[in-house]
Amino acid sequence: MIEVNKDKVKEMGELLKHLDLKFNVFPKIKKAGSREEAERTLTLLFYVDAICHQTRKFEGYVDDKHLKGWDYLFACFERKLKEDADFINVDRMRKITGTQLGEILMGSGERYYERAYLLRNAAIILKRDFSGSVMKINEISEGFIKREDGKGMHDLMRRFKAYSDPLGKKIFLFLNFTKKVGFWEIRDPENLWTPVDYHLERVSLRIGLVDIDKKTFDKLSKGKKVPLTFDIKLREKIGGSVKEVSNISRIPIENLDQLFWSLGRSLCLREGPFCDGRDMENCTLKDITGIPCKNKCIFSSKCSAYKDPGRKALKESNIYTIYY
Numbered sequence: 001m002i003e004v005n006k007d008k009v010k011e012m013g014e015l016l017k018h019l020d021l022k023f024n025v026f027p028k029i030k031k032a033g034s035r036e037e038a039e040r041t042l043t044l045l046f047y048v049d050a051i052c053h054q055t056r057k058f059e060g061y062v063d064d065k066h067l068k069g070w071d072y073l074f075a076c077f078e079r080k081l082k083e084d085a086d087f088i089n090v091d092r093m094r095k096i097t098g099t100q101l102g103e104i105l106m107g108s109g110e111r112y113y114e115r116a117y118l119l120r121n122a123a124i125i126l127k128r129d130f131s132g133s134v135m136k137i138n139e140i141s142e143g144f145i146k147r148e149d150g151k152g153m154h155d156l157m158r159r160f161k162a163y164s165d166p167l168g169k170k171i172f173l174f175l176n177f178t179k180k181v182g183f184w185e186i187r188d189p190e191n192l193w194t195p196v197d198y199h200l201e202r203v204s205l206r207i208g209l210v211d212i213d214k215k216t217f218d219k220l221s222k223g224k225k226v227p228l229t230f231d232i233k234l235r236e237k238i239g240g241s242v243k244e245v246s247n248i249s250r251i252p253i254e255n256l257d258q259l260f261w262s263l264g265r266s267l268c269l270r271e272g273p274f275c276d277g278r279d280m281e282n283c284t285l286k287d288i289t290g291i292p293c294k295n296k297c298i299f300s301s302k303c304s305a306y307k308d309p310g311r312k313a314l315k316e317s318n319i320y321t322i323y324y
């Protein structure tokens with residue numbers, strides 16, 4: 001049993017509605033000054049997003065800064081682009097090998113051959129269907145995420161193997177990037193949905209936005225493997241509940257996603273949450289929301305796990321996936 005807890009969704013929506021949060025989403029991504037610049041940045045993001053799944057093992061120093069996960073992947077790709085501006089060209093990317101990808105990522109992380117395959121597939125389809133340009137996706141869709149004729153951005157992007165998640169985590173993350181970069185039209189923003197990744201899954205479960213039966217609770221708490229079909233159902237309910245929190249709080253979904261994501265990276269960790277705050281040097285939560293990591297979690301008054309050690313042990317699904 002997986003059910004949305006409507007009361008908790010409402011409580012969270014109301015709580016957030018009355019907090020005056022100052023968001024700085026995707027702080028490392030700049031607004032483009034021209035269409036050419038937007039195309040270059042979005043092409044880079046399109047490829048990084050394509051391989052951004054199960055990134056826990058990626059970390060290291062880039063330009064003397066210690067980074068992990070998404071930040072690490074993005075910084076490595078940005079660095080490569082500075083040295084070799086042509087590297088994101090479709091004719092180059094469709095030949096990338098696992099070994100070359102490993103070099104770009106400086107040997108950190110894993111599954112280079114799978115990720116290189118996804119990059120090659122993305123470049124081949126980009127050339128075949130979109131004249132080699134990500135901007136063409138926006139043009140063909142005429143700015144619609146969903147269209148009945150199958151030409152909405154969601155359906156177009158699902159042609160890429162890397163973006164084939166039925167719940168579109170990488171697609172919605174990419175669309176959130178486009179809102180920051182600009183020169184990309186979205187005419188049906190009501191169809192933006194939650195990019196559900198493992199941080200959002202874990203934080204939502206602990207807060208109690210969805211309820212699960214005891215057997216599932218035990219499995220997730222112990223980190224036991226679960227089927228992909230189960231995980232899709234769970235993420236679907238979680239994504240719907242967070243979208244509803246966004247509607248109630250009137251916090252745009254890309255901001256709310258970044259709040260949950262940064263909380264999951266900073267305080268609400270897989271190994272256990274720091275509900276009363278912690279001192280840390282690189283606080284993603286502060287970078288994105290202005291809330292220092294040393295403060296008590298802003299959800300503590302409503303979070304079901306705050307006073308429940310059993311619930312604090314809940315974790316995201318243990319699966320193997322390329323979806324998120």
Ligand code: SF4
Pocket residue numbers: 203206207267268273274275297298299300303304305306312
């Ligand atoms: S109160 Fe604790 S368990 Fe709940 S969301 Fe915050 S850090 Fe996570």
